[in-house]
Amino acid sequence: MELPDIPEKGDLSDWLNIEGNDLDKFNTMVRDSAVQWTSDLANEWDDTADEYDEWPDYVPLVREEEEPKPFPVVALGTMMEEAVIEFKGYGKQPLSMIAGSALATASLACQGLSDVGRDSQNIGPISLSLLTIAESGERKSSLDKAFSKALRDWEREKADEMKADIKKSIADHSEWEAKRNGLLAAIKENQKKNALRNLPKEQTTDIKDNDE
Numbered sequence: 001m002e003l004p005d006i007p008e009k010g011d012l013s014d015w016l017n018i019e020g021n022d023l024d025k026f027n028t029m030v031r032d033s034a035v036q037w038t039s040d041l042a043n044e045w046d047d048t049a050d051e052y053d054e055w056p057d058y059v060p061l062v063r064e065e066e067e068p069k070p071f072p073v074v075a076l077g078t079m080m081e082e083a084v085i086e087f088k089g090y091g092k093q094p095l096s097m098i099a100g101s102a103l104a105t106a107s108l109a110c111q112g113l114s115d116v117g118r119d120s121q122n123i124g125p126i127s128l129s130l131l132t133i134a135e136s137g138e139r140k141s142s143l144d145k146a147f148s149k150a151l152r153d154w155e156r157e158k159a160d161e162m163k164a165d166i167k168k169s170i171a172d173h174s175e176w177e178a179k180r181n182g183l184l185a186a187i188k189e190n191q192k193k194n195a196l197r198n199l200p201k202e203q204t205t206d207i208k209d210n211d212e
Contacts, residue, residue, distance in 0.1 A: 001033045071096045080106065093143050097132055101140075104130050105147045 003015040015021055073081050076099060084098045091098065111127035118124075134140045159166075 001030065071099060073099060076102065087143075087146065091139065091143060091146070093139055097134060097138070097140065098143060100130050100132050101143050101147045103128060104144075105151060108148075109151060 003010070003012065005018055006014045012026070015026070016023070073084055073095060076084060080099075080102050084095065084102050087093075087098050088095055107126065107128040111125040114126045115123050116126045132140060
């Protein structure tokens with residue numbers, strides 16, 4: 001709805017400042033405008049409906065689902081291909097889901113051993129980010145547990161081997177933290193003493209009296 005007699009880029013506050021205008025007049029204009037708009041829309045709809053005897057074919061918002069192509073399991077390499085195919089025989093999960101879990105496990109095992117250099121300035125770990133979208137009941141968790149079992153076993157073995165080193169590291173860190181806290185406390189105390197030395201004598205006396 002356009003407001004009459006207002007300057008360019010004006011708004012309701014400008015219209016209300018014009019003598020004779022108030023909110024009651026504005027509400028009346030809104031109701032009249034809504035009635036007119038509804039009437040115009042109904043007439044336009046009647047004119048449009050007369051042009052069509054039936055609804056036209058709709059245009060889908062998404063493309064039709066394509067027939068899935070066979071997963072290129074041969075690209076995984078002989079060892080991983082055989083593992084994926086063998087697991088498919090009794091796990092019954094989709095081949096692509098099994099391959100994704102196998103790739104994720106392999107990349108996790110290798111990422112600390114090697115980097116990938118796409119060029120001289122773009123070098124990073126040989127790791128992958130994978131996303132599997134599956135419905136409940138497709139046994140994705142059991143699949144990941146099966147393929148990552150060797151990694152979890154290795155982690156447990158390493159944790160057992162390093163218990164003594166971990167214990168010593170925790171003790172060393174606690175000792176370092178205690179020394180650090182002592183140094184910080186000493187620095188703060190020294191700063192306080194230096195600040196007192198630089199104060200006038202009467203202010204220093206007042207501070208000492210307050211501390212007592």
